[in-house]
Amino acid sequence: MSDTDTAKCKGNRQAQTVGSGTALPAEDGVEAALVGWLKQTLDKRVFDAVLVPVEVPAGDSFAYLLLRDPAILDNASPLPPVMPIQGGKVISRLTMRGNGNQQPEAARIAAVVRPCEARAAVELAKLQQAHLDNLYLITIDCPGVLPLSDYIEDPAAGAARFAQAAAQRDRSPMRPTCQMCNHFSMLPAPISDLHVATLCSDGTLSIVPGSPEGARVLEEMDMPVETSLDGWAAQVEAMEQAQTERRQQAHAELRQTVAGADRLLDVFSSCINCHNCQRVCPICYCRQCYFESDALKLPPENYMARAERKGALRFSPDTLLFHIGRALHMILSCVSCGACEDACPMDIPVGQVFSLLADRAQETLGYVAGERLDEALPLVTYEMEELGHVEQPYVAIYREQEVQDA
């Protein structure tokens, strides 16, 4: 599947206007309503399979299941209190090899994910690590997720804490990156085919089409798109504005704690080089990471010489190189999901630092990760006239000046 094919299938999602949706009865809560709706889609064969988080048998976490049996959906949890594995990674795993022999009747799969997971999936599709044709991204207004370690300590209490915080729209118990997330919904640009609007001011629940494909699904389900969403849009806009302010403030504070060699090395001083941040990162898709490759395995003389020059050499000797280098490789596609921070055994605020780096780097190159499928990745394209500040102006008389000085 080529670039152009992908673009053709899913078009420019921004073309779809977000004005109205279709109401979904929500007496038993968002999750039950959505599960009921998904069951109907399976029954009507609108979707052949659904990818959705389901509670694991021990009841202490959730895992993505690809399922076609509606009975299994009873244990499904479209909006679980944690994100044990980034959904973008799951979608990539499922679709990375594409649709083998291009069957004409390929199964239609609905993937119920959070907005940051959908954005990661979009980035992965651009990186040729996922194929989104025949895959329908369904997102939900996201209240954030709890840090995994908090939840696993006591799943029941965690679930209760999450439910309460979600109801009160309180992000304080959530992951630090969720606390400062300003991409928790589908505005300003739709990133998914269908979006479940839960933040309506009157407490109702609506499904909003985000793409022509999504609209067609609602048609097939005989669900007329006629409910006005003005109240929801205003609500989301206000919240996004507040969250953006919060994000900027958090980033400003964060920069105070990380900027400069000393502070930066303090922040990463307890890193144990497990590279788990890279392992769970949806964007870090390389089979063989540069930082685990032979490029960093050096003969002992090299390590000894460096140790002698500095008096000591931290071992493994590439902690900072790993973090900065990893950022260089993936930061332009970073969706600030916080999976890295969640998986860090040393509680290093790596997700927060990366979200700061991502915002600044993406701003420099005029790009927002995961927003548009038809936009080229910033490092595979360029403009003739841009980034003039990078170039060092040449002072022709430099040498002569110095000769005169001498």
Place this chain on the structure above:
Amino acid sequence: MRKGLRFNKGAEETVRELLRSLLESARVSGVLTLGRTGGADGGVAYSLFTDPDAFGTDGVALPLLPFMPANAGGLLSRLTLKRPLSEPIAAVVRPCELRAFIELVKLNQGSLDNILLISSTCGGVYPLDVGANGSLQERLPQYWEAVEQGELDDDVRSTCRACGSFVPENADITIALLGETDLEAQCTLYLNTEKGATFVDGLEGAEETPMPGDLETELIQRVYSQRAACQDALFAEVDVGLKGLIDTFGRCISCQACKTVCPICYCRLCYFDSQDCERPLEFYQGELKRKGGLRVPSDTVFFQLGRLAHMSASCVGCGMCTDVCPADIPVSTIFSKVGASVQALFDYQPGRDVEEEPPLRTFEAEELAQVVM
């Protein structure tokens, strides 16, 4: 030919002075041991020290800190992977780290040449959480008190409490810690090898009282039986059967951190990261025809069983896997338990003898008749 050396100085001081004098006298060019990183609020990491000042009283080195940010066996392997060291270094490591390194040398992932191996009778280490929340320093008094009594502090890792291999094998120098009285004021070093004796021989500033000794004291024997009981209890906690494994690994987030930090899992490209584990969409559709649903990615129990098949014979039970697990899965308990049974099957102890072939690289002509139909 084990020889004892008694010093009338605290253990910490003795080891620091030993390492400093080794560096100052240029008997070694570097010392691999734990040290502080970053500033005041910094962390702890292994470092290769070349400056003797690191071992002064205010130095950043922390050779006896009960903490394991990485298995040093893996680090020594990385240091000597390309070729053996051309100049001598000393490495202060724990018994399990030493065993891991010996295993890695057997697996052609490192070289013992030019490394003076210093280890200690091990009182266990604290979990990584303790280092992450910064409470390591305050726990040290109770840790050393427990060690002097041959006990283990309640908060050290469960793997350590159940570890029956706390007396180092193959160390050139062993620092006696467990069950030694008054570690603040005196310390005994055992020189186990000719190499160890040569390095220490005639070092300045060491007030030596030769004391021939044996580590197999009554107290050490008691610790063995205590830990064995602890191990039985821990192994009994393992939830067995397929349902048990699914319950245990259900919350696995497939990050494979257990594999990344495992010193024995040295493969550059793990099978579970290989193309074999990537499937076309048709595969998943085919599976869905046969069953109602499947987990994606679907290799939690499979991954762990596969990893057991690949490395359990060499598992040294260091506990790193449990320590890093973001989902708090007791990986190491399962691996130690399976490791113990596989190792018993071949009468093999990882890290015991560098000349001994790993069990799956060799065979006997007549053996294991029970497994053949």
Place this chain on the structure above:
Amino acid sequence: MEEFTPNIVGFLCNWCTYAAADSAGVSRFETPPSVNVVRMMCSGRVDPLFVLTAFLRGADGVLISGCWPGQCHYQKGNLHARRRTAMLKSIFDTLGLEMADRFRLSWVSASEAPRWARVVDEFTEHIEQLGPSSVYEELFL
């Protein structure tokens, strides 16, 4: 009740057991149609992961079969296979997995077509007694 035909994956060594199975077919020995044969160059080539994959993808039994000790085409592959089998059984046993009982190693040389028929008969009967494996039904593997 529907009759249960075990689904057994047989990893057969190219030089001995595969030839024996071939010869058993040519000689019209009657064996149950339960074994799906995977032809390997040597029983020593069977990575434990192959066995695990077979079980996790729904096999009711796994059979590795190679040359008799001393007769391996590559001298010692079968002896390595024996150690691996012992190790894998030990892992299954320790973790209380019934796969331990559904997994066999046998020696069948090229000339032993009747023996191959007997091995298949025996193992099939054994698996029939155990019933279908429940591994495949698990959603959360």
Place this chain on the structure above:
Amino acid sequence: MSEERSFEPKIIYFMCSWCGSGGSETAAAHHLQYPENVIPSRVNCTGALPAVHIVRPLIEGADGVVISGCHPGDCHYNDGNFRARRRVALVKSLLDTLGLESERVWFRYVAHGEGRRFVDTAAEFNDHIKKLGPNPLKTRSDT
């Protein structure tokens, strides 16, 4: 001798094999000299220089990195220098955000014939880094 003078920085000069190193050849033909502590490193095209290779020397012991490729429009591979510019922008953004002195990375086009421009760049960057002083990461043992 002042403190500033006694510090001899270690500088890596990445140059593309067509223009940047062409400039150095022209400089040599004209017997123009540049500081000895500037270590030239030739890459096929600045567009083929991974961003990590710009940062790695800075962490592992260099005081500065300077990159020279063809002028816009002159790239032997059409657009490598434009891609390099984006990458340098990314590196600088990252270093800026982390407070790691992005001015230790310079990017300047040097054509094959511009021998004078090449030696000037080397000398100017050398003086610039001398003023900045040693790279703080160079002495840190815990990177």
